[in-house]
Amino acid sequence: MAMRSIREEILLCLPHLRAFARSLAGNRDKADDLVQDAIVQALTAAHQFEPGTNFKAWIFTILRNRFFNDLRRNKYIIEPLEAADVVNLATAAHHDSGLIFDEFRGAFMTLAAPQREALILVAASGFSYEEAARVSHCAVGTIKSRISRARRELQRLTADDSARPAGRPARPAVSFLAMGAAGGAK
């Protein structure tokens, strides 16, 4: 079988890269900026990729490294939740079927970035715990504990939903970006 070029590999991964970036950056435009940065970095470092190894894990690692470096440099500034496009609560309040899911989305985005990362890698992107740990440069136990904490937090936030008026976010004053930055590596 002919070996795929780096461009072809990137093309195949693009939808997943965008989804991963969106789960980290939240905002659609920032996520696509992040994907562009990852593309440039992957093409620049293409000689370092070993054919036959997991390209998706390789480029996901590039993207997440970029995101967390930017986060440390405060590229992702703190914004009021209302300014972020993660969830349109006003719209959600008028659509019962979408409300629960949108509130879940809002709750998900308030998780610390490393917790979102771990959840997306294992629960959605198809990585094993071991692969997720390599992508995130941490121990397998750390991934498991981040997922466990994320699940507890989501459970708490969505349980709180029943006591909140519809359309009001769980943490109205702080954006997910702030939570990601404050959440550190835990």
Add this chain to the structure above:
Amino acid sequence: MGASDKPTTPTGAVPEAKPSATRKRGKGVDSSRIDRFEDRVQALYEETVNESVPDALLKFLDAADKKH
């Protein structure tokens, strides 16, 4: 084979894992652990995966590829 047995490379590349029944949810995770949170996380992710990739991003990829 345990994860710690898997070879890693100097570039940090992760070897391609063999497909298996438990692959999608992570090794060692059985179906009883797949609760509604994971389902919703997956739905969030797939929302974007199922979107068309913007033309601007495809053009960017082509331009960047030519440059390199």
